[in-house]
Amino acid sequence: MIQQIYPTVAHNYRYELNKDMQFAAAHYVPTERAGKCSRVHGHTYFANITIVGDELDDSGFLVNFAEIKELIHKRFDHSLLNDHDDLFSDExxxxxxxxxxxxxxxxxxxxxxxxxxxxxxxxxxxFLRETPTSYVVYRPLAGGSR
Structure with missing residues (x-):
């Protein structure tokens, strides 16, 4: 795992959990504007997930790190992202x-x-790093809106 400093999110919660993980996946971006990225190619993605809250669960966790990894790694690792029709679309x-x-x-x-x-x-x-020089930070709007 790359030693990384991630952007921080201002919040007033008592706990902040950060989970780093990586997964290998291929994809293509189905538009001519994507240039070479319109062809199938792969990445080793590096992700950092930030979760906050005020209360721990009955196991003493905000959330179990392993459960977060299971949700993402198991689903996406060594897959073609475009094949996840329930999540992604070519249209x-x-x-x-x-x-x-x-x-x-x-x-x-x-x-x-x-x-x-x-x-x-x-x-x-x-925080999702696609290449050593390119990454995205996604923060949902308050209330869960896009």
Whole structure:
């Protein structure tokens, strides 16, 4: 894992959890404007997920690190992102598997899982590095809106 300093999110919660992970995945961006990226190619993605909350669960966790990794790594590692038809689309630019959309989708997957927890943690940021020189930071709007 790359030693990395991530952008921080201002918040007033008692706890902040950050989970780093990496996964290897291929994708293509289905538009001519993507240039070479319109062809299938792969990346080793590096992600940092930031989750906040005021209360711990009955195991003493804000959320178990392993559960967050399971949600993302198991789903995306060694896959073609475009094949995840439930998440991405070749027809809708808002659902092309760009780094921006993948980061937003990761946030939505994680928040959907967190919404089931009694202590109600919140995913406030997904940092997703696609290459050593390119990354996206996604922060959901308050209230869960895009």
């Amino acid at each position: 809708d630019a808002e659902r092309f598997p760009t780094t921006e959309v993948v980061a937003r989708t990761m946030s939505e997957i994680i928040q959907s899982y967190l919404d089931q927890a009694a202590n109600k943690p919140i995913c406030v940021q997904v």
